[in-house]
Amino acid sequence: MNNKKHIYPFHSQVCYEQRKSSMQQEPRLVWLTGLSGSGKSTLALRLEHYLFHQGYKVYLLDGDNIRSGLSKDLGFSEKDRKENVRRVAEAAKLMLDAGLVVLCAFISPYEAERQLVKEVIGKDRFTQVYVNCSLAECEKRDTKGLYAKARRGEIDHFTGISSPYEPPLAPDVEVATDTESIEESLGKLIAAIEPQLSLQNEASAVANIVS
Ligand SMILES: Nc1ncnc2c1ncn2[C@@H]1O[C@H](COP(=O)(O)OS(=O)(=O)O)[C@@H](OP(=O)(O)O)[C@H]1O
Numbered sequence: 001m002n003n004k005k006h007i008y009p010f011h012s013q014v015c016y017e018q019r020k021s022s023m024q025q026e027p028r029l030v031w032l033t034g035l036s037g038s039g040k041s042t043l044a045l046r047l048e049h050y051l052f053h054q055g056y057k058v059y060l061l062d063g064d065n066i067r068s069g070l071s072k073d074l075g076f077s078e079k080d081r082k083e084n085v086r087r088v089a090e091a092a093k094l095m096l097d098a099g100l101v102v103l104c105a106f107i108s109p110y111e112a113e114r115q116l117v118k119e120v121i122g123k124d125r126f127t128q129v130y131v132n133c134s135l136a137e138c139e140k141r142d143t144k145g146l147y148a149k150a151r152r153g154e155i156d157h158f159t160g161i162s163s164p165y166e167p168p169l170a171p172d173v174e175v176a177t178d179t180e181s182i183e184e185s186l187g188k189l190i191a192a193i194e195p196q197l198s199l200q201n202e203a204s205a206v207a208n209i210v211s
């Protein structure tokens, strides 16, 4: 049997520059990685709220939400986490190609997979944020009671306890949520990210539309 896939992707008649111009923003993926309880969701929600009210077209993809739908068939083995991150990267790429700013909040514990996300999206429109918080502090917070369950052996492959977390080697932005207030961490994110969303090359984008 021939395994060749008979797939013929088409190209839209609306080009990327036209979409950016119509959205008045530079599409970008902001990827937050960190331990459970480090502050990914808190900061991503606050950042989404801020950017939305500044007029950006922005959408947040968060681990627990994606795992209730797109990735509901996946668990927390290394293989499943990699597949989860791969799916999210592909979904985010479509959203960026449509012109959106996308925020992703996932533990995403493996450096190699985070690098793959960067490759799928393209390095020019990717910002990696390391939400850095010690395991001891995350465990103290234990916002969902998961660390206690993991310590009792009731959850397999729990990040930091029975499954690894590889800190990013070269994050674009780093926040230290065990020493900073939420406002301080959020301020750092806004200062780093908002300037990256201003439309570049407006003149050439308009020229593309009229041609
Ligand atoms: N075993 C295990 N390890 C870690 N986390 C667990 C686990 N089981 C369930 N949860 C819940 O799943 C959320 C993390 O999902 P992610 O999709 O971000 O994980 S990953 O990127 O695929 O590693 C995570 O959410 P956050 O606490 O917001 O990180 C937990 O609520």
Ligand SMILES: Nc1ncnc2c1ncn2[C@@H]1O[C@H](COP(=O)(O)OP(=O)(O)O)[C@@H](O)[C@H]1O
Residues within 6 Å of the ligand: 034, 035, 036, 037, 038, 039, 040, 041, 042, 043, 105, 141, 143, 176, 177, 178, 180, 181, 182, 183, 185
């Ligand atoms: N600087 C900070 N940034 C983000 N969260 C913080 C910070 N300082 C304390 N916290 C607290 O830490 C907890 C983080 O929980 P959450 O955002 O659900 O983490 P995660 O999504 O990484 O699992 C929240 O209770 C939040 O109020």
